[in-house]
Amino acid sequence: MATNEHGEEAYAVPPRRRPLPPALLFGRTFLRHPRMLGSVIPSSRFLVSRVLRQVDWPRTRVVVEAGPGVGTLTGPILERLGGEGSLFAFEMNPTFVSHLRSEIPDRRLTVLHRSAAEAGPVLHERGVGSVDLLVSGIPLSGLTRQARLSLIATWRSLLRPGGVLVIYQFTRSALPELRRVFGQVRQEFEPFNVLPARVFKCMT
């Protein structure tokens, strides 16, 4: 046993592990769960700003984020959300859940280790009535049509009248289901992302 300058036994303190940079954590997790993540790197800042530009922030207080990953949109959402707002982030991957909880300490943010398909009962338990904005980057192209329709209809039921769903995807495969559930769907395209992505703004 080593002793310190006072002759006391000194225990070696293991060095605290530094958290992995978010992009590296995302890539490593992708190798384990490629279908759940759907992308090898997080969204680009161009895509983040195109998604968040769809939102009328002064009228937005309650936000649900489906599939926040390493928080690429979570931080920018919190920057735009007022002090009385709240953000409920539903993430299935436990590594991302721990990362978000430790790296984004913000009292407006609640990170839930639950599927975004369960958002209805989870919000109900917490006394959240209706949602102003739901943002999702969950890959929908891998789901069956029926599963996609059911997920989109669930999300629609959470929104207040005038509420908005904004989703971003690499394909247009979810468009028929979005159009079935929402009165109006507007599309934009963001080329500066790996892969280039489509943004769908769905209005109730």
Ligand SMILES: C[S@@+](CC[C@H](N)C(=O)[O-])C[C@H]1O[C@@H](n2cnc3c(N)ncnc32)[C@H](O)[C@@H]1O
């Ligand atoms: C393409 S990544 C998007 C990550 C991040 N939002 C971004 O834009 O960089 C999809 C994320 O959705 C999560 N996910 C997939 N299915 C989910 C579900 N049913 N409920 C909640 N999260 C889910 C994955 O774990 C992953 O973090």
